[in-house]
Amino acid sequence: MKIGVIADDFTGASDIALTLAEAGMATVQYNGVPKAAGASSSEVAVVALKSRTAPVVDAVAQSVAACDWLLAQGAEQIVFKVCSTFDSTADGNIGPVLDALSTRLNADGVIICPAFPENGRSVYQGHLFVGDRLLNESGMQDHPLTPMRDADLRRVLAEQTPRPVAHVPLPVVAAGPEAIRNALPVTGYAIVDAVSDCDLRSIGRAACGASLVCGGSGIALGLPENFGATALTPPWQPITGPGVVLSGSCSRATRRQVELYLETAPAREISAEDILEGRTSVEQLCDWVLSQGVPPMVYSSADPSTVAEVQDRLGRERTAQVLEGTFAQLAARLRQEGVRRIVVAGGETSGAVVQGLAATELEIGPRLAPGVPVVRLVGAEPVALALKSGNFGAPRFFEAALARMEGRDV
Ligand SMILES: Nc1ncnc2c1ncn2[C@@H]1O[C@H](COP(=O)(O)OP(=O)(O)OP(=O)(O)O)[C@@H](O)[C@H]1O
Ligand SMILES: O=C(O)[C@@H](O)C(=O)CO
Numbered sequence: 475m476k477i478g479v480i481a482d483d484f485t486g487a488s489d490i491a492l493t494l495a496e497a498g499m500a501t502v503q504y505n506g507v508p509k510a511a512g513a514s515s516s517e518v519a520v521v522a523l524k525s526r527t528a529p530v531v532d533a534v535a536q537s538v539a540a541c542d543w544l545l546a547q548g549a550e551q552i553v554f555k556v557c558s559t560f561d562s563t564a565d566g567n568i569g570p571v572l573d574a575l576s577t578r579l580n581a582d583g584v585i586i587c588p589a590f591p592e593n594g595r596s597v598y599q600g601h602l603f604v605g606d607r608l609l610n611e612s613g614m615q616d617h618p619l620t621p622m623r624d625a626d627l628r629r630v631l632a633e634q635t636p637r638p639v640a641h642v643p644l645p646v647v648a649a650g651p652e653a654i655r656n657a658l659p660v661t662g663y664a665i666v667d668a669v670s671d672c673d674l675r676s677i678g679r680a681a682c683g684a685s686l687v688c689g690g691s692g693i694a695l696g697l698p699e700n701f702g703a704t705a706l707t708p709p710w711q712p713i714t715g716p717g718v719v720l721s722g723s724c725s726r727a728t729r730r731q732v733e734l735y736l737e738t739a740p741a742r743e744i745s746a747e748d749i750l751e752g753r754t755s756v757e758q759l760c761d762w763v764l765s766q767g768v769p770p771m772v773y774s775s776a777d778p779s780t781v782a783e784v785q786d787r788l789g790r791e792r793t794a795q796v797l798e799g800t801f802a803q804l805a806a807r808l809r810q811e812g813v814r815r816i817v818v819a820g821g822e823t824s825g826a827v828v829q830g831l832a833a834t835e836l837e838i839g840p841r842l843a844p845g846v847p848v849v850r851l852v853g854a855e856p857v858a859l860a861l862k863s864g865n866f867g868a869p870r871f872f873e874a875a876l877a878r879m880e881g882r883d884v
Pocket of ligand 2: 483485486487489490556557558559590690691821845863864
């Protein structure tokens with residue numbers, strides 16, 4: 475194996491798996507740290523963790539276990555995949571996980587760059603932008619689990635680690651891989667600016683031979699060339715059968731997608747309180763989904779003020795547990811009942827659904843949108859999944875994804 479990726483959430487895992495698969499590397503996504511050896515034919519293994527919002531000690535333990543497994547499979551380089559909006563809680567988890575991985579891999583001067591220009595994320599003067607807005611004015615300041623209220627990544631990371639955090643500015647990046655390498659500090663980390671894919675390719679070349687790099691999926695754009703890979707479109711065998719959309723994401727892009735899908739398909743909104751007070755159950759939801767013709771949608775997506783009120787009443791963790799648990803159980807039941815196409819919106823929601831489906835391994839198919847591949851849950855009855863990050867995808871993503879799963883375009 476050439477590249478081993480540790481992803482801090484499940485949509486992020488399929489995002490970077492797509493980048494590496496499109497660059498021509500044989501890529502498999504594992505959900506959680508596998509118990510056995512991986513496929514010997516794969517060049518990239520992406521281990522998807524649900525560690526972004528986990529307590530720090532758990533996030534560190536899971537990440538180090540993933541790293542050890544990847545090293546045991548022969549990984550030559552480890553990538554720590556974080557969100558392109560650098561999502562982290564007040565306690566971390568990016569800094570503490572990076573510290574543990576750096577120690578494990580004896581890495582210093584580690585490149586960190588979450589830029590993903592195709593989806594509007596760029597890093598300039600050490601600050602993260604979403605489109606033309608600073609991160610803390612992009613909507614991410616209201617994220618239900620990881621509100622991002624500072625766009626200066628040097629400061630955000632410095633609060634999470636005792637190690638020094640340096641900065642490699644854009645003019646150095648523009649000067650090419652050698653200039654970037656020369657600008658890396660001898661200890662700690664470097665936030666590296668990037669505003670284009672060309673910058674990311676240079677950064678990838680600069681990372682040739684580095685034991686550890688960290689970023690969004692954009693960080694992987696330039697890495698495959700270091701291993702002699704050439705681009706291709708991952709193949710896809712259509713999967714037909716009943717479909718469903720499960721949306722737990724409250725991000726702006728998802729709320730628009732939900733709004734538009736509501737115009738064309740049957741939908742049921744769920745709330746943590748309805749579930750806790752017995753007004754909604756997994757059984758009822760399952761029966762309702764199965765009785766629809768057009769692939770229906772079950773969603774909890776709500777605006778920031780509704781989310782804040784619910785979290786005040788029930789607590790952030792309890793709300794997340796109840797909603798994610800419902801989506802996970804519902805997905806498992808629906809699969810048993812023959813549902814074969816599942817579109818999931820939201821990273822935490824996707825993690826819960828994939829765990830509910832007990833999916834240990836996913837094959838990466840072609841892109842449905844930048845950062846979102848269609849993936850196949852392998853088995854006697856294969857299931858097509860789309861694990862969509864909250865802010866990714868065009869307004870009519872749900873409909874398009876369900877069609878592409880069965881080999882149609884809309
Ligand atoms: N109606 C709701 N009320 C309160 N909280 C909610 C509601 N719906 C969802 N949430 C919370 O929002 C979280 C959504 O997180 P999720 O990671 O799935 O979406 P996202 O943050 O938009 O996606 P990504 O991480 O890919 O950007 C849920 O885990 C839950 O805690
Ligand atoms: O990098 C991103 O934005 C996504 O892959 C992701 O991790 C969102 O959860």
